[in-house]
Amino acid sequence: MNLYAIKAIYVFEMARTFRTPLQSFASPVISTILYFVVFGSAIGNRMLPIGDVSYGAFIVPGLIMLTVMTQSVANASFGIYFPKFLGTIYEHLSAPISPFEMVAGYVGAAATKSVVVGFIILAVSFLFVSLRIEHVVLAFLFLIMTAFCFSLLGFILGLWAKNFEQLNFVPTLIITPLVFLGGSFYSIDMLPSAWQVVSMFNPAMYLISGFRWAFFGVSEVPIQVSFLAVMLFAGLFLGIIAYIFKTGYRLRN
């Protein structure tokens, strides 16, 4: 195991984050504050509580997941795409690094950044709403697993993308709609029954539901199903990455 390589990639990627703190941390936090102001305060005050949870508190897990999922995809895809774009990827390909080590470095850094942003949003949310977390350890575990899972997806996207347009295509047109329609701002139970069935095919719904369960003890689907969904996604994404490295798809000629 080339631990020095994992560390080198991880440190390098984290250093890039701290070189651009406004983009890395301030931007998602400001976006989230705006969501709180609009959905939590302005609209939220007119919304009925969901169960015994106020609407303002209800959207906190969804907002965190929304940011963690989109940030994970963006961080990991950019992390691996940028060396491809610049041509510096030659060094990774000529180094004694296994695919696993490369994934560990890039995905580890991307997931770390997303989790840090998630914590910042959680801290900010305490300024706006009264909040309780019933299962702190599980919430933390779920957050890490989701960040890891979507960072894997971002890594695949970065390997696949041939240009910046493709790099932005998936987060904008696929990930964001899935997360928005996965119950970030509402309970699936609030939808008409037909749309509830459609939502069952939205993978983001299982993750948001599981994370919300860790906060309030209530969820759209059983927590076990949410965990299983995370594991399935992680397994699927790891399999795709293994295939890419085995075949050299868009990496080696």
Place this chain on the structure above:
Amino acid sequence: MSSVIKVRNVTKKYADEKVALADLSVDISSGEIIALLGPNGAGKTTLISIICGLTTLTAGNVFVDGLDIEADYREARSLIGLVPQELVLEPFETVMGTVTLSRGLFGRSPNPELIKSILENLSLWDKRASPIRELSGGMKRRVLIAKALSHEPKILFLDEPTAGVDVDLRRDMWRLIKNLKATGVTVVLTTHYIEEAEEIADRIAVIDKGRILLVEEKTVLMERLGKKQLSIDLDKPLSGLPTTLMDLGITLENDGKKLIYNYNVDLSDSKISEILLAIRSEQIQINDVHTEQSSLEDIFIELVTEGQS
């Protein structure tokens, strides 16, 4: 000298069926500087890319220090440093940051003293905290070399190392490469500058259309394939060439004012003495005599032209 790299019957065929390397075999000796010469698209960079792991091979084997580059990729790659042709560097990263990354990627523990020594040798120590984007082209080239040397490789590949650099830097690079050789590093370089190969290489490999045309010691190559030309400027032009001189292979040029005699560098039986005696016996007055030797460039062009025909 033992072979540190063995390329055996390597073929590289791309998806569009274009053959970049065709059953190519070559040995590279430990501690030598070998220059790969060839026209654009000859397969030089493809060969380097395969050995370094950037490109997969279609058939054949490559061994680095006895290690198969596919089966034993970790050990094999850890012995190799690569300086690419393009100035591919992260513009916002610092010199120290990017060189430190390189050492880590190759699985080596941090060694600030070594990095300092490498940067000092390449006159980059003062720029260690500078972002790459603020460096000149020559400095960026040196950063790439520093990155390649950061994990103390046994073999260094330099793909067009002096492309686009000024004369002073080019000579600095040559000095650096010779110093690396002195420390036991094997250097494989591709170059378009024949002068560069002539200056620093121990051996020359000529590649064209994915095949090795020859691999030869530079000095042997120059002697074997190099040609010399004897030019004799005459005091008065000749209306015709005397038979005695014609029989010796002399030609008359420049409106009868110059005698030309071509001969091989390694021929000990050149007819120069006979020619001079014949000129004397023909009572031809000479103004000046000089010789020219064909350069490696002339030899290279001749080889490639012959190969293409």
